[in-house]
Amino acid sequence: MVQAHDVPHIVGADLGLGWVVPFVGLLLSIAFLPLVMPKLWHRHFGKIAAIWSVAFVLPASFSFGTNVVFYELMHTLLLEYVPFIILLLALFTIGGGVRLKGQLPGTAIVNTGILGLGTALASIMGTTGASMLLIRPLIKSNLNRRYRVHVVVFFIFLVANIGGSLTPLGDPPLFLGFLNGVHFFWPAEHLITPMIILAPILLFIFFWVDVILHRREGKPSPQKTKLEIESFRLEGSVNLILLLGVLGFVILSGVWKPGVEYTIYHVPVALQNLARDAGLLFLTFLSLKLTSKESRKLNGFSWFPIVEVAMLFSAIFATMIPALAILRAGADGALEPLIHTLSDDNGEPVHAAYFWMTGILSSFLDNAPTYLVFFNTAGGDAQTLMTVMADTLLAISAGAVFFGAVTYIGNAPNFMVKAIAEQRGIPMPSFFGYMLWSCGILLPLYGVITFIFFI
DSSP states (O other), X not given: OEEETTEEEOOGGGOOGGGGHHHHHHHHHXXXXXXXXXXXXXXXXXXXXXXXHHHHHHHHHHHHOHHHHHHHHHHHIIIIIHHHHHXXXXXXXXXXXXXXXXXXXXXXXXXXXXXXXXXXXXXXXXHHHHHHHHHHHHHHHTTTOSOOHHHHHHHHHHTTTGGGOSSTTTOHHHHHHHHTTOOTTHHHHHHHHHHHHHHHHHHHHHHHHHHHXXXXXXXXXXXXXXXXXXXXXXXXXXXXXXXXXXXXXXXXXXXXXXXXXXXXXXXXXXXXXXXXXHHHHHHHHHHHHHSOHHHHHHTTXXXXXXXXXXXXXXXXXXXXXXXXXXXXXXXXXXXXXHHHTTBOTTSOBOHHHHHHHHHHHHHHSOHHHHHHHHHHHTTOOHHHHHTTTHHHHHHHHHHHHHGGGSSTTSSHHHHHHHHHHHHTTOOOOOHHHHHHHHHHHHHHHHHHHHHHHOO
């Protein structure tokens, strides 16, 4: 522990890899316990997550002091976890208030169309916003289908991740880049080509997989109940206006700089961020008041998915503190051999290494702080990164956004989409089962992207 500007903190250069054991243990619990002890997991997942948090907090308190650990937890809580969960809560509640009356047939054309629409919307309203808006109508359209898992998996690939490539509103890593000086339209200008390559290929693969599985099922027709024999229209459309309000508050926090901060145990909390979070909570309250309870019930709305995400990600954010500290230490930390691969013998950046290193770590850590770590590793000067080092910034940005789809925890909406699907009766793959899908389909495509753009 040292003092940096009178702030007690954990120094990543002093940490060995043993400090990431609680984080790895939590990931393995998420991966295996639902398979081997499903009843134990579903009843006590919050307690299990808390145990892994304590497994980091107690040894760290003895090693670095309680004041240091308290600062690190407060920093993570106030600047990362609370804004993260408030945004998710707002989008989850508001998106869950939009109900499509009537039922679209779960055909390959309809499903591909919904995935394509979600991919386009993700850069406008964020991957989480687009996911929460469209996942329930998509599930409803496929209730009569026997094979539905692939629909949700490709939804996570496209809508919850790759679709958010083009603007700072699309995905949290790009928003952090915007806050650090990257121009608003820089991602659209530079990431549009790799996205245009990836998205159509994935939609094409999905379409033919869905066609084959639909035929294997005997092309079932939708089973309509009295509630579903009705004209198509949106119920709770006021929530679409509230979604625009969410985007407005997020943009406001990025462009309004009043220069006012409130310090809580050495952690500076900016006024614009407090205003954003207060605004999002107000919009959440409005959504609950303006949307009928019956409409939410018919939409299959339940609080369990957001509660599960809140509990698990509180432990994820806590236990990944030492992992991010080691990363921030760069060449002085325990991951020095990996950091060394980011530059060649002449000191020039290796773009392929930046793409895969940012990507792989974004798959298991939160992709927003991972983006920021490599942004700073590459120099941290936005003007330089946007111009003479544009390929490096492209590699970092694409790695953080694209690889968020590789695991359930790679990006915020992934786990929530999974939880909603399971709550609606779709038996989603386990943590590693999902990775069989993602690695088998996405990694070869990312290899193509590497060859085209980064070699």
